[in-house]
Amino acid sequence: xxxxxxxxxxxxxxxxxxxxxxxxxxxxxxxxxxxxxxxxxxxxxxxxxxxxxxxxxxxxxxxxxxxxxxxxxxxxxxxxxxxxxxxxxxxxxxxxxxxxxxxxxxxxxxxxxxxxxxxxxxxxxxxxxxxxxxxxxxxxxxxxxxxxxxxxxxxxxxxxxxxxxxxxxxxxxxxxxxxxxxxxxxxxxxxxxxxxxxxxxxxxxxxxxxxxxxxxxxxxxxxxxxxxxxxxxxxxxxxxxxxxxxxxxxxxxxxxxxxxxxxxxxxxxxxxxxxxxxxxxxxxxxxxxxxxxxxxxxxxxxxxxxxxxxxxxx
Amino acid sequence: xxxxxxxxxxxxxxxxxxxxxxxxxxxxxxxxxxxxxxxxxxxxxxxxxxxxxxxxxxxxxxxxxxxxxxxxxxxxxxxxxxxxxxxxxxxxxxxxxxxxxxxxxxxxxxxxxxxxxxxxxxxxxxxxxxxxxxxxxxxxxxxxxxxxxxxxxxxxxxxxxxxxxxxxxxxxxxxxxxxxxxxxxxxxxxxxxxxxxxxxxxxxxxxxxxxxxxxxxxxxxxxxxxxxxxxxxxxxxxxxxxxxxxxxxxxxxxxxxxxxxxxxxxxxxxxx
Numbered sequence: 001x002x003x004x005x006x007x008x009x010x011x012x013x014x015x016x017x018x019x020x021x022x023x024x025x026x027x028x029x030x031x032x033x034x035x036x037x038x039x040x041x042x043x044x045x046x047x048x049x050x051x052x053x054x055x056x057x058x059x060x061x062x063x064x065x066x067x068x069x070x071x072x073x074x075x076x077x078x079x080x081x082x083x084x085x086x087x088x089x090x091x092x093x094x095x096x097x098x099x100x101x102x103x104x105x106x107x108x109x110x111x112x113x114x115x116x117x118x119x120x121x122x123x124x125x126x127x128x129x130x131x132x133x134x135x136x137x138x139x140x141x142x143x144x145x146x147x148x149x150x151x152x153x154x155x156x157x158x159x160x161x162x163x164x165x166x167x168x169x170x171x172x173x174x175x176x177x178x179x180x181x182x183x184x185x186x187x188x189x190x191x192x193x194x195x196x197x198x199x200x201x202x203x204x205x206x207x208x209x210x211x212x213x214x215x216x217x218x219x220x221x222x223x224x225x226x227x228x229x230x231x232x233x234x235x236x237x238x239x240x241x242x243x244x245x246x247x248x249x250x251x252x253x254x255x256x257x258x259x260x261x262x263x264x265x266x267x268x269x270x271x272x273x274x275x276x277x278x279x280x281x282x283x284x285x286x287x288x289x290x291x292x293x294x295x296x297x298x299x300x301x302x303x304x305x306x307x308x309x310x311x312x313x314x
Numbered sequence: 315x316x317x318x319x320x321x322x323x324x325x326x327x328x329x330x331x332x333x334x335x336x337x338x339x340x341x342x343x344x345x346x347x348x349x350x351x352x353x354x355x356x357x358x359x360x361x362x363x364x365x366x367x368x369x370x371x372x373x374x375x376x377x378x379x380x381x382x383x384x385x386x387x388x389x390x391x392x393x394x395x396x397x398x399x400x401x402x403x404x405x406x407x408x409x410x411x412x413x414x415x416x417x418x419x420x421x422x423x424x425x426x427x428x429x430x431x432x433x434x435x436x437x438x439x440x441x442x443x444x445x446x447x448x449x450x451x452x453x454x455x456x457x458x459x460x461x462x463x464x465x466x467x468x469x470x471x472x473x474x475x476x477x478x479x480x481x482x483x484x485x486x487x488x489x490x491x492x493x494x495x496x497x498x499x500x501x502x503x504x505x506x507x508x509x510x511x512x513x514x515x516x517x518x519x520x521x522x523x524x525x526x527x528x529x530x531x532x533x534x535x536x537x538x539x540x541x542x543x544x545x546x547x548x549x550x551x552x553x554x555x556x557x558x559x560x561x562x563x564x565x566x567x568x569x570x571x572x573x574x575x576x577x578x579x580x581x582x583x584x585x586x
Contacts, residue, residue, distance in 0.1 A: 020586075059425050060586055079331070079428035093423030097345055106338045110427035112330070155426075 008035040010162055010193055011056055015065035018051045018217075025051040027217035028065060035161075038184075038194040040208035042201070042300060044310060048217035049197035050090060053166045056195060058082050070161070083111060086160030086192075090167045092147050094154070096140040100131060103139060104154055111158040118157065125153040129183055145176025152183060163187060165196040169203060181206050201300035213300075213307055220307040225300055232306045233298030234260045234272035238279050240290035241268040250288055257282060263305055272302070328436075331429050335437020336444075338424065343441070351452075354402075358453040361394045362387070362460050365517065380519055384464060384548055391462035392471055392547035393516040395453045396539035399479035402449045404507060406442040407483045408499045411490035414438070421584060431584040432577035435491070439484060439576065446479035457547070465549025474546060474562070478539030481565040484572025488579045510536040515544075538564045 011033040018026040026048040033039050041049040054060035055067060058078040067074055069081050094103050101122055108118035126132040129149035139147065148168070155163060168184065169177040184207055188194055198204050204211050205225045213220045213228070221228055238259075242250045251264045257279055259271040273279045276295030283290070305311055343350075366387035373386040381389040414420040424434050450472055457463055486502070493499070513523065514536035520528055531537045538561040545551035551558050 057426060059584070079430060082426065083428045085426070087426035089422065089426070091419070093419040093426075095342060095418055095420060095423075097342060097418075102341055106341050107423070107427070109334050109337045109341075110424055110429055112334060112428070158427075 007037075009033065010035050010070060011195070012068045013066065016052070016055065016062055016067050017064045018048070018055060018060065019063040024217055026055070029212075029214075029217075029219055031212065031219075031222075033162075033193065033195060035193055036188075036191055037209045038188050038196070038207050040204045040211035041195075041197040041214050042199070042204045042208075042211050042304065043197075043214035044199055044304075044308075047214040049214055050166055051217075052214075053164055053195070053197055057085060057087050057164050083158060084161050086155035086158065086163040088148075088151050088155045088163065088165040088168055090170065092151050094139050094147060094150060096138070099136050099138055100126065100142075100150055101135045103150065104157055107154045108157045113158065121157055121159075122153075125156055128156075128186075129153045130179070143176070145172050145179065148172060148176070148180055149183065152180070156187075160192065162193045162195060165194065167197055167199070169198075169200065177203070201304070204300055211300075213304055215308045215310075221303065228300060228303045229298045232303040235274055235298065236272075236276040237296050237298055237302055238271040238273055238276040239268055239294040239296065240271070240280075240283070241292045242288075242290055250290075253286070253288060254283065261306070265311070270302070270305075272298070328433065331433040332436035332440060334427075335424060335429055335434050336440040337437075338420065339438060339441035340444075342420075354449045354452050355456075358394060358398060358456040361398075362391050362453075362456055362462060365390050365394070366460060366462060380521060382519075382548065382550070387460065387462050388464050388548060389519075389544070390517060391457045391460070392543035393514075393540045395450060395457065395471060395475045395547075396478045396536060396543045397511050397514075397516055398453050399446055399450055399475045399539065400482050400510065400536055401507065402446055403442065403479040403481075403483035404486050404502065406445050407486035408490050408502065409496070411438065411487050412493055412496055412499070415491065415583070416496075425584055431580035434584070435487065435576045435580040436573070439480075439487060439573065442483040442487065443476065443480060446476045446483065450475040450479070463547055465547065467546045467549050467551050469546075470551070471543045471546035474539065474542040477562065477565045477569065478535070478542070481535050481539070481568040481572070484569050484576055486572075488572050488576035491576070491579050491583045510534055515540050535565060535568055 009032045011031070013029060013031050015028045015030065016026060017024065017028050029052070041052060043049050051060065055062050055074070056069060058069065058074040058081050061075050070084055072081055074081055095106065098106065104122045104125065105115070105118055108121070122135070123132070126135055129152055131146060131149055131153065134142065134146065139150065142150065165184070169180050172180065181203070184194060194207065196207065208225060210224055211228070212222045221232065223231065251269050254269055254271065255262060257271065259273050259279065261272040263270040271279060280293055280295060301311070370386035370390070378384060378386065378389070415422070421434050425431070429437070453475070454468070454472055490499070513527065513531055514534055515531065516536070520531050520537065523531060542558060542561040542565070545554065545558060
């Protein structure tokens with residue numbers, strides 16, 4: 001199946017809907033995922049990202065709408081499709097009583113791989129995630145970052161065409177996150193299609209060729225990180241913070257400055273402007289002295305705020 | 315890419331998929347079998363020793379006509395075999411099933427592979443059956459060592475005991491996967507297992523119970539398991555082939571119902 005851009009469509013959804021009782025988690029979304037791309041679902045908790053991932057992972061039946069994965073129906077061909085997917089779940093499902101190597105063995109057996117093949121792949125995969133020296137350690141004492149890397153190695157045991165990652169770096173420290181990003185980037189270079197959810201804008205910017213901003217089970221916007229920022233955000237953002245006593249009064253006064261848009265958050269005020277330094281100078285000239293100020297470029301966080309009126313990590 | 319190339323022949327590889335899940339449990343068990351084996355050996359030694367010899371000496375002094383004229387040791391040992399199967403079954407089918415969803419999340423990990431919920435269930439049930447086979451074999455060796463066996467028919471007490479265990483393991487696992495809070499298991503232990511263990515003709519013949527309770531005991535699976543194991547161990551089975559078939563049928567129906575239900579409850583819980 002080829003999409004309009006000429007590359008192969010691996011996942012196709014039309015009007016995809018998931019309901020739990022009267023609650024609609026995913027509300028009729030349409031998308032096409034192409035081979036070789038990294039596609040992100042960005043949104044706050046409860047936006048419907050994980051429900052979408054579970055449907056793509058063939059472990060949750062759609063309530064209505066169409067879904068085709070690798071050209072097949074996930075409800076009828078679940079086992080055959082899952083044999084070609086890799087899944088990195090939000091919470092690790094490693095067996096902590098087993099060793100690193102045994103976790104890969106057990107998982108490889110789930111896919112019906114011969115032990116010899118598992119042995120060979122285990123060596124290469126542990127090398128890839130930089131865990132070769134821990135092959136015979138138990139999983140329990142490993143740090144969160146190492147466990148995540150092991151989960152990634154395990155998800156690759158069947159050499160999947162599509163790797164599904166649900167919040168791949170949530171709960172990791174910054175350094176561990178960068179290692180995970182680096183490995184995922186390499187996988188993408190090798191041609192593995194990545195589908196990931198995240199509520200970190202930096203993660204989406206680092207990894208995704210294309211992403212959708214998801215809120216209340218729907219897509220609020222769709223595009224590359226750069227497109228989305230260009231479309232929904234000013235070139236620069238001026239962040240100012242005032243004494244809580246004068247916060248509201250300052251916010252009122254700032255509305256007079258010709259910002260494209262202004263967002264008043266609980267602890268700071270964001271002004272969407274073309275030239276942050278110039279506006280900051282004008283603010284000061286008018287006798288408003290912020291406690292702190294920061295001029296930065298627009299980010300996906302701003303896009304999200306603009307589209308949904310909420311912050312990502314709330 | 316034609317969808318047809320993706321299709322698995324329906325059910326054709328079903329047992330091989332279940333077997334993959336079973337192998338996972340084997341790998342885990344290889345790490346912990348040493349500690350589990352001790353309780354499997356010491357349990358029956360304590361029970362058969364204390365009841366068969368301790369209590370048995372007192373009982374035998376007062377005549378054993380109501381036991382069918384055999385020593386209390388010979389009477390109680392096969393009941394301990396069947397009860398042990400029940401206890402092993404419930405232990406393996408309760409917390410481990412719940413934990414595979416909530417604690418170590420083995421089921422959740424397995425679900426991302428080609429295995430279907432029914433394969434995950436059947437694979438775990440195979441492992442439970444293996445644990446039953448191990449523990450029942452140990453009890454039989456202890457019975458033999460204590461001289462509690464009266465007949466060569468006892469070889470059939472072994473599959474009978476495993477079947478008794480399976481009649482508990484399958485339905486309990488089918489239920490355990492639906493349990494939301496782990497304290498629910500205490501109700502089973504307190505209000506089902508202990509009464510069954512006491513009033514299923516295990517430590518005293520069911521003829522000692524009031525008529526109403528006796529009818530109730532006949533309806534419980536453990537009574538059938540105990541009666542079956544005892545008839546084989548004492549060698550009385552050939553005189554009541556219809557009764558034996560009845561026990562086997564009852565236990566088989568219960569096990570089959572559990573296997574049927576488990577495939578559905580697992581799917582309902584995992585595929586949502």
